[in-house]
Amino acid sequence: MxxxxxxxxxxxxxxxxxxxxxxxxxxxxGDPALLAERFGTELSRAGGRFLVAxxxxxxxxxxxxxxxxxxxxxxxxxxxxxxxxxxxxxxxxVSLWDERCVFLATSEALVPDLATALARLAPIHRAGRAYxxxxxxxxxxxxxxxxxVIPAHGPRELVVVLVRAPxxx
Amino acid sequence: xxxxxxxxxxxxAKDPVLRRNLLRATDTSNAHRAAAAAERADWEExxxxxxxxxxxxxxxxxxxxxxxxxxxxxxxxxxxxxRDAPAARRxxxxxxxxxxxxxxxxxxxxATEEVELNRAFERLGFEPLETDLGEYIVQLAGEAPxxxxxxxxxxxxxxxxxxxxARGVLPPGDRPPxxxxxxxxxxxxxARRHLAPRLREADLGITxxxxxxxxxxxxxxxxxxxxxxxxxxxxxxxxxxxxxxxIVPRLADLAVLLPLLVRSATGQRFxxxxxxxxxxxxxxxxxxxxxxxxxxxxxxxxxxEILRCIRCGACLxxxxxxxxxxxxxxxxxxxxxxxSLLTPLLSxxxxxxxxxxxxxxxxxxxxVCPVRIPIVDHLLRLRAxxxxxxxxxxPGPLAIRVFSYLARDPRRYERxxxxxxxxxxxxLRAGLMKRWTRYRDAPSPAARTFRELWRDDGPPAR
Numbered sequence: 001m002x003x004x005x006x007x008x009x010x011x012x013x014x015x016x017x018x019x020x021x022x023x024x025x026x027x028x029x030g031d032p033a034l035l036a037e038r039f040g041t042e043l044s045r046a047g048g049r050f051l052v053a054x055x056x057x058x059x060x061x062x063x064x065x066x067x068x069x070x071x072x073x074x075x076x077x078x079x080x081x082x083x084x085x086x087x088x089x090x091x092x093x094v095s096l097w098d099e100r101c102v103f104l105a106t107s108e109a110l111v112p113d114l115a116t117a118l119a120r121l122a123p124i125h126r127a128g129r130a131y132x133x134x135x136x137x138x139x140x141x142x143x144x145x146x147x148x149v150i151p152a153h154g155p156r157e158l159v160v161v162l163v164r165a166p167x168x169x
Numbered sequence: 170x171x172x173x174x175x176x177x178x179x180x181x182a183k184d185p186v187l188r189r190n191l192l193r194a195t196d197t198s199n200a201h202r203a204a205a206a207a208e209r210a211d212w213e214e215x216x217x218x219x220x221x222x223x224x225x226x227x228x229x230x231x232x233x234x235x236x237x238x239x240x241x242x243x244x245x246x247x248x249x250x251x252r253d254a255p256a257a258r259r260x261x262x263x264x265x266x267x268x269x270x271x272x273x274x275x276x277x278x279x280a281t282e283e284v285e286l287n288r289a290f291e292r293l294g295f296e297p298l299e300t301d302l303g304e305y306i307v308q309l310a311g312e313a314p315x316x317x318x319x320x321x322x323x324x325x326x327x328x329x330x331x332x333x334x335a336r337g338v339l340p341p342g343d344r345p346p347x348x349x350x351x352x353x354x355x356x357x358x359x360a361r362r363h364l365a366p367r368l369r370e371a372d373l374g375i376t377x378x379x380x381x382x383x384x385x386x387x388x389x390x391x392x393x394x395x396x397x398x399x400x401x402x403x404x405x406x407x408x409x410x411x412x413x414x415x416i417v418p419r420l421a422d423l424a425v426l427l428p429l430l431v432r433s434a435t436g437q438r439f440x441x442x443x444x445x446x447x448x449x450x451x452x453x454x455x456x457x458x459x460x461x462x463x464x465x466x467x468x469x470x471x472x473x474e475i476l477r478c479i480r481c482g483a484c485l486x487x488x489x490x491x492x493x494x495x496x497x498x499x500x501x502x503x504x505x506x507x508x509s510l511l512t513p514l515l516s517x518x519x520x521x522x523x524x525x526x527x528x529x530x531x532x533x534x535x536x537v538c539p540v541r542i543p544i545v546d547h548l549l550r551l552r553a554x555x556x557x558x559x560x561x562x563x564p565g566p567l568a569i570r571v572f573s574y575l576a577r578d579p580r581r582y583e584r585x586x587x588x589x590x591x592x593x594x595x596x597l598r599a600g601l602m603k604r605w606t607r608y609r610d611a612p613s614p615a616a617r618t619f620r621e622l623w624r625d626d627g628p629p630a631r
Contacts, residue, residue, distance in 0.1 A: 008464050021225070113424075115421065151395075
C-alpha cells in the first residue's frame with residue numbers, strides 16, 4: 001500500500017494541480033405537493049407505481065398483500081428515486097428478494113434533486129458504516145438486443161405509498 | 170494499420186450478422202443518449218464540471234487515495250494494492266481461499282476483465298457466476314465481453330436462444346416466440362428463473378466499482394438488473410476490485426458524475442439501482458486497488474487526461490470502426506476509441522501500441538465524451554509515440570522518403586512520372602495495387618503532365 005502511494009506521489013511530483021470546482025448547490029426546498037406530483041410522474045415513467053394514503057393503516061391496505069413494506073428515507077422528485085439507508089446488507093433484502101417491493105414514506109422524505117439527497121446522506125456515510133440504495137423503478141435489463149425487459153433479477157413491481165399524516169400517529 | 174490489426178478488423182467487418190447486430194444495438198443506444206443529453210439544458214456545463222472534477226482528483230490522487238484508504242480502514246474494511254494483473258489475481262483468489270469460498274457471485278467489472286480474474290479462478294477449480302445478464306451470456310458462450318456497458322451487444326436474440334437451449338438455460342423442447350422483442354423478453358426471463366436460486370446462496374461476492382469516494386470510503390455501484398445488490402448482499406464476504414483512478418473526492422460529486430454516466434451509457438435519467446457501500450456491511454469487505462501501469466500514466470499530463478474516463482461506452486456506440494468491426498477486434502477489455510487509448514497505456518503487449526490506428530479520426534467520440542476527453546487528439550499523440558518508438562512498421566515514412574528523393578530533381582521527377590504513367594495500367598491489371606484498390610479507387614494519372622501541357626500548348630489564355 002505504501003509503495004502504491006509512493007508511486008502515485010512520484011508520478012504527480014511537479015504536476016499542475018487544478019482546484020476542485022464547487023459542488024452544485026442543492027435546489028431550494030419547493031412545495032411538497034409539487035414535489036410529490038413530480039415524483040409520481042417520474043416513478044411511473046420508470047415503471048413503478050405511486051399511491052397516496054391518508055394514514056399508515058390505509059397505506060398498508062393500499063400496498064396490498066405480501067411482504068411487509070419497507071420505509072423510504074428520501075424520495076427524489078427529479079428522478080422518481082427512492083433512497084433507503086440500511087444498517088446491514090442482510091437487512092436490505094427486504095427490498096430485493098421478493099417479487100414485489102413496497103416503500104412507505106411521509107412527505108418530509110421528498111427532496112427536489114440528487115444533490116439535495118446526497119447532502120442529506122453525507123452525515124450518515126461520514127459517521128461510519130452505511131449501506132444506501134437508490135432505487136428507481138422495478139429491476140430491468142436491456143442486455144438482449146436492447147429490448148427493455150422488466151423484471152431482471154430484482155423485484156418485478158415497485159410501489160411507493162406516500163402517507164399524508166406522519167407515520168405512527 | 171499494421172497487418173495483424175488489419176486482419177482482426179477486416180475479417181470481422183465482413184460478417185453480415187455481426188454487422189447487423191452492431192448497427193441495431195448502437196443505433197438504439199445513440200438515439201437514447203442523444204435524447205437524454207438534449208433533455209438537460211445544462212448538459213454542456215455538466216460535462217465541463219465532470220471533466221474538472223476528474224482532472225482535480227487525478228492531479229491530487231496521492232492525497233485522495235490516502236484519504237480513501239483511511240476512510241475504508243476506519244470503518245473496518247481492508248484495502249490492498251495490486252501492482253499488476255498477476256498481483257490482483259493472487260490477492261483476490263487468496264481471499265477466496267482463506268474464506269473457503271466456492272460459490273462466488275460476480276458482477277460486471279472491467280477491472281476483473283483486465284486482470285482476467287475468472288481464468289485464475291478456473292485454474293483453481295471453480296467458476297465465479299457472472300450475474301449481469303449480458304456478462305452471463307458471454308460467459309456461457311466462452312467469449313469475452315465486446316462492449317464496456319453491454320457485453321453481449323454483438324449477439325442477436327436468435328443466437329442467444331440457441332446458446333440457452335444448448336446450455337440448458339431453456340428446457341429442451343421450449344418454444345420461445347419468434348418475434349424479436351418477444352424472444353428477447355422470453356430469454357431474459359428464462360435467465361432470471363435459472364439464476365434465482367444461485368443468487369440467494371453464495372460465499373463470496375466480487376464487484377468492480379463505478380466510483381470510490383475518498384471522504385467516506387464509499388464504493389459506488391451502478392446497475393439496472395438488481396444483480397449487483399444480490400452480489401453485495403447475499404454472500405457474507407465482499408471483494409471489490411477497481412482501478413486507482415476511480416476515486417472521486419466527495420459524495421456531492423456524484424450529483425455531477427452519476428447523471429453524466431447514466432445518460433451517456435443508457436440514456437436513462439437515473440439508473441435502476443445505485444448502491445453506496447461504506448465499510449463492511451456484511452461480514453467482511455476487501456477492496457483491491459489496481460495499479461497495472463495507471464500510476465505511470467499519471468506522470469504524463471496527456472495520459473492523465475485519458476484516465477478521466479468513467480467507462481460509459483458512449484464513444485464506442487458512435488465510432489464507425491466499432492460499429493463495423495465490433496469490440497472483439499480490439500483484443501482488449503477496453504474496445505472502441507477509448508480502448509484504443511487505454512489499452513496501449515495499460516498493456517505491455519507490443520501489438521497494442523498500434524491500436525490508435527484503428528480509427529478514421531472522424532471525431533464523433535470526442536463530441537460525446539461526458540468528461541470531455543479530446544479522444545482524437547490523444548489518438549494522434551499515441552500514434553506519434555508508437556511511431557517514435559519504431560513500432561509498428563508503417564509504410565508512410567518510406568513512401569515520403571522515396572517521394573522526396575524524386576521530387577528534389579526535375580529530371581528525376583519527370584522520368585518517374587513517365588514510368589508511372591507507362592506502367593500504372595499494367596500494375597493495376599497485374600493486381601500489384603490490390604491492397605489499395607480493395608477499399609479505394611486508384612485514379613489513373615492524366616494523359617499529359619502539367620509540364621507537357623505547358624511545353625506544348627504554352628501558358629493558358631487569359
